[in-house]
Amino acid sequence: MVDARQQEMRSGPPQSKTAYVVDRLREEIAAGIIVPGGALRQTQIAMRYGVSPTPVREALRILEAAGTISYAPNRGATVREMDPVDGDDLYSLRAEIEGFACRLGVERQDGTLATRLEELADRLEAEDPATGPAQRYQLNRDLHFLIFDAGSQVVSQQVASLWEAFTPAVTVWGVPQIAERLNADHRQIIKAVRKGDAELAGARMREHVLNARMLRRKYIG
Amino acid sequence: MVDARQQEMRSGPPQSKTAYVVDRLREEIAAGIIVPGGALRQTQIAMRYGVSPTPVREALRILEAAGTISYAPNRGATVREMDPVDGDDLYSLRAEIEGFACRLGVERQDGTLATRLEELADRLEAEDPATGPAQRYQLNRDLHFLIFDAGSQVVSQQVASLWEAFTPAVTVWGVPQIAERLNADHRQIIKAVRKGDAELAGARMREHVLNARMLRRKYIG
């Protein structure tokens, strides 16, 4: 047993090795340690994480179903690479879906939502830029799903599945100009949430995602 | 080896047993042979389909990621049951997504789309009601994805993943009044496709799905 694994699994309830491998692979893909197009050899991954190939295979199936990796029968898995057009399309789709999910969330919110969002936005803006994009990405994600979860679990899950197909998007939070703009968007959305104006919040969320699409094109290419 | 399996696998290129099990489970869930809430015992399924538990486990992971079944650690999988509110929410989400996907498809279509759609609509309306809803459901699905695939592969895949979470919806095609109305909707959408009016087609697709939601509530819910 490798130390790293026990470290990781110490916190929280004991999870299955399959779940553990899924998490680790997601992390490493998001962090760019495993590059798009790179082959994922199951025996190699198994040794790397100190587990047998069986849970690795299950993890790969899960990631494939989520769209994070692509799978060729008898030839193994590779990290999915996305051409720019597809990336734009996925952002457009996100804009539509998250606009809707946000509307639903604001319609059905209890009174505490806006306050909890502000707290998250504070922490997000306070993040030290030196810590890398991963932290900010995670906080951003939490912020979005705080709204969606207030609406409908099933809808929120579907949005989550869309984000899975999209892990490389972490990188946008590495560009200060982008982060600044997206944070400003968040504040506008939260204002609408506080007013309880679901239509407005939804529309702003939609614009927010379209902004992210535009900014990514502009600064990252 | 059970005959049934060889029968099934004879057509087309040899697929993995995991894929085979996924297909079979989907079928049986869609057909109502495996009822929502029903437990899915992996050893039982393995024997039933003449494979070992290993590919069954992988299939269950895939279906779980797709949202078709839900999974409790150490306690096994059950066919996901959807309460009416969640069903409505999912239809609403589908309306937004498919409206967008349809817009995209019509914008990017080549000249043959409308004709191919009409052909499918003809076959769908010609279906003998006695053959049960599964055939019509499948044709309906083909019709929808013919449009979506004309737009963006990645978007279409995301729509597909949403349909997966939704297999029990087959039943709507068992009610003649519903089928009739949905067929009429299709014709209206196809008219807009033929005109190349992406906005209109998208709006009609959106309405079409909202109609399905309403009809399901009225005749089934």
Next chain:
DNA sequence: CAACGCTATATTGTGTGCAATGTGCGGCGG
């Protein structure tokens, strides 16, 4: 009599071995 704990059983979770499949290199023939 009720509630608790324990044990027996069923089911899932993981590791390991081997078969099936695909890939790349080296030799053979043109």
Next chain:
DNA sequence: CCGCCGCACATTGCACACAATATAGCGTTG
């Protein structure tokens, strides 16, 4: 010298055996 065939290796796919975990039923005890 170039192309093709076939063999050896690497990798995936599947089956099976065993370990870990949850559940149900029974007996015991307050």
